[in-house]
Amino acid sequence: MRHILDAPGRLSPRARAYLAAHGVRHQVWTADQHRRHWHRQGRTDAAIEPLAEFQMRWGGLALPPTTEYEGGPRLLDAAALTEHDGFAAGPARGANAYTFRVDGQGRFGIHGGDTWVPLHGSVDGWVEAAALAHLATALPADVGLATGPRVDELPGRYGLRRVREVDGLADEWWHGDRTLLAVHRGEARLFGNPAYQTAYLYTGIDDLAGHLRTG
Template identity: 40%
Template sequence: MTPAPLLPPVPFAPSGLSGRAKRFVEVDGIRVPGQELRRHRDAWLRQGIPAAEIDRAAAFQDRWGGLALPPAPFYEGGPRVLDADCPEGSADGGWSFSAGSCRVSMAYGFMIGPDGAFGIDAHRWTPLHECIDGWVESLALAAHAGRWARTVTRIRGRAVESVDLDGYEPVPEVRGLTDTWWRGEDSLVALYRGEAVGLDAPQCLEAQVYGGLDEWGLRGG
């Protein structure tokens, strides 16, 4: 009798996430083997990489390494698998490391910056969220809103600047920087500015408006 194939393990959501993001990680994510960074520690130290930066990348790997989540609605889906790598120094003395490989060939990569922000490294470093947790929260919110909204409207280019957010409040759990989420009376608005800023390409601005949401659809965790 042929044994059943082994399935990737169901991931356990890291602490500190909202209930909505916790469900998203554990229901929609899978965990695949991630690389062990600490085995490179001595070699990286010899290359002049500070011990604190190696420890920072290793801590990211312990918490998020090997987690594969469904594609994001922008940024060509985001990282395929969250996975740290060797820290890289920049001209200003800061250190960053990869947050995971791209799903397709792209003009930028996904990085964790010197202050822990998650962002894209394009023509310039562009932080999207204060931390990787904020990125995961944004993915969970997009999946939740898309499931419960009666309408989804996409606005592109300079027209995004005319989106009226009067009466809306920022969604704090996504910890938005260049990208933000906003909650209104019966709708959610996601503003994706990262490519426009990082690539000097205003045509890449995008807003997604999720309308017709009830209280559960607006919050859901």
């Protein structure tokens, strides 16, 4: 398995362009270093191998800060492996009330206290969402902000379709012919407060289909 910056083929053209322009690789432990370390800690191969594959594919990747989750991980770097619940995905940029993790199903999300909230069905999905957010903020558009329970009504109100590549769970992206919608529910679910739901609505985007194809 090759690092994502060397072989990004399974990502969308939009995400590949984003990584090429903004992805930086830092030196971190290799997959084999992790294997040796966690074997010494008594972890099983079944628990270790998903972490090792993550490290081979994503280890050391740093991306620009995201708009939510206090900017996202500072870089992707596996740590804190547990036998059944996955591993930490990378350090926060500041003093967050939660950590970023990948669970046993490969889902990327946030964990705080006893609560786990998967944001995306995969690490690929997280990166696709970051690429789409970067694109959306660069496009000429009218931008609106919505919060709270009414966020859930927006896709239906505007007749939007899911952006499948982001593999959305708590967080999703939606699109129409000239509209993009980002929905963030992670902190709302983590803290049990629907008022924390946030959505960004980008409207009036010319040639959105072309932008989505190429980034």
